[in-house]
Amino acid sequence: MSAVIDAGVLYALADDEDPGHKSVRAALEGERGALLVPQSVLCEAGYLIGSRLGPRAEAAFVASLAAADWHLEPLVRVDLERAAVLIDRYADAGLGFVDASIVAICERLGVHRIYTLDRRHFSLVRPGHVEAFELLP
Numbered sequence: 001m002s003a004v005i006d007a008g009v010l011y012a013l014a015d016d017e018d019p020g021h022k023s024v025r026a027a028l029e030g031e032r033g034a035l036l037v038p039q040s041v042l043c044e045a046g047y048l049i050g051s052r053l054g055p056r057a058e059a060a061f062v063a064s065l066a067a068a069d070w071h072l073e074p075l076v077r078v079d080l081e082r083a084a085v086l087i088d089r090y091a092d093a094g095l096g097f098v099d100a101s102i103v104a105i106c107e108r109l110g111v112h113r114i115y116t117l118d119r120r121h122f123s124l125v126r127p128g129h130v131e132a133f134e135l136l137p
Contacts, residue, residue: 001033003136004106005070006116007098010037010045014061015053020117020137027137028115035070036111040101042072079104086125095121103127 005028012020013028028035042065050058065072075083082104087095099121102114112130115137116122122133 001113002036002109002111003031003033003113003115004036004038004073004102004111005041006102006114006118006122007041007044007048008117009115010041010061011048011052012117013064014045014049014057023137024115024117033113035068035115036073036105036109037065037070038073038075038098038102038105040075040098040105044098073105073109075101075105076108079108082107090121090125093121093124095125099125106133 009020009024009028012018012024015021046058046061049061079101083097083100086100086103087097090100099118103122103125106112106114107127107129110129112127113134113136114122116135119135122135125133127133
């Protein structure tokens with residue numbers, strides 16, 4: 001069973017001082033399913049790591065992604081179309097492009113598990129393919 005990884009989880013992995021670092025690391029190390037990283041989260045994660053931890057940490061993050069056995073999932077046109085609908089539908093909640101693109105990718109691929117530290121947005125969104133997302137860790 002596959003799971004999608006959000007940008008906040010990638011940041012927590014890179015920052016050993018982050019409150020979620022240990023739980024995220026342990027959960028991902030124990031994951032038996034395929035791990036999918038939407039390419040839409042890479043810029044957000046890279047920016048957060050680079051701006052908060054510096055360029056060496058950002059370089060280490062990029063190197064770790066290249067070495068990881070994770071699948072980088074591209075956005076396709078249908079994901080962009082769905083993300084636009086979601087951003088509009090959840091405008092009052094401030095659902096942004098990255099989170100909307102994660103939902104769209106999950107719907108397209110039939111994935112219902114998301115590794116995230118952003119419980120608010122992903123708990124609020126009602127996906128089209130399941131009743132609710134399973135939020136991890």
